[in-house]
Amino acid sequence: MAFQWLQMRIQEERERRELQAKHLERLPAALQEIHDHLAQCIQSYTENFGSDSADIVLLGDRIKVTVREERGGKWQALSKVEVIAVPDMPGFRVERGEVSLEVEFGLLPSDKLFYRDREQDKYLTMEEFTRRILDRALFPALREQ
Numbered sequence: 001m002a003f004q005w006l007q008m009r010i011q012e013e014r015e016r017r018e019l020q021a022k023h024l025e026r027l028p029a030a031l032q033e034i035h036d037h038l039a040q041c042i043q044s045y046t047e048n049f050g051s052d053s054a055d056i057v058l059l060g061d062r063i064k065v066t067v068r069e070e071r072g073g074k075w076q077a078l079s080k081v082e083v084i085a086v087p088d089m090p091g092f093r094v095e096r097g098e099v100s101l102e103v104e105f106g107l108l109p110s111d112k113l114f115y116r117d118r119e120q121d122k123y124l125t126m127e128e129f130t131r132r133i134l135d136r137a138l139f140p141a142l143r144e145q
Contacts, residue, residue: 019107020090022107023087023090023105023106023107024087024090026105026107026113027085027087027090027105028085030085030092030105030113031058031061031062031063031083031085031092032058033113034063034083034092034129034130034133035056035058035063035083037126037130038056038063038065038083038130038133038134039056041130041134041138042054042055042056042065042134045067045138050070052068052070052075053067053068053069053070053075054066054067054068054138061084061085062082062083062084062085063082063083064080064081064082065080065081065082065133065134065137066079066080067079067080067137067138078140079096079097079136079137079138079140080096080097080137081094081095081096081133081134081136081137082094082095082096083133086102089102089104089118090104090105091103091104091105091115091116091118092105094132094133096136096137099136101117101119101132102117102118102119103115103116103117103118103124103129103132104116104118115129117132
């Protein structure tokens with residue numbers, strides 16, 4: 001004899017595990033999507049400030065962005081930012097020096113992704129997300145918007 005509460009909880013757990021598996025399956029593609037958007041931003045930046053002024057690299061479970069400034073005829077690292085895939089969240093941790101930002105991602109019924117800032121409990125558009133990743137790294141001398 002199976003109790004109704006038990007059957008309901010089994011179904012809930014089955015759905016949770018299925019959703020978790022979908023998230024883990026989608027995580028590499030989500031990281032690639034973020035990389036592609038960030039790469040477009042870096043391309044615009046380097047077109048304006050020189051090809052050595054910034055670069056972006058996708059390394060397995062992370063994206064590394066390095067921003068440089070020309071000083072005394074040499075390009076020197078000015079800032080770095082990393083976007084790291086975090087399967088347990090599931091989502092991404094953005095690390096820039098002492099600053100860290102955690103952004104969850106999820107799947108909408110249309111199989112599109114959404115992003116949510118965990119600290120502020122706020123959903124982010126891709127434009128907001130890319131700004132939060134790159135703004136301070138690319139423009140440290142400008143006021144934060």
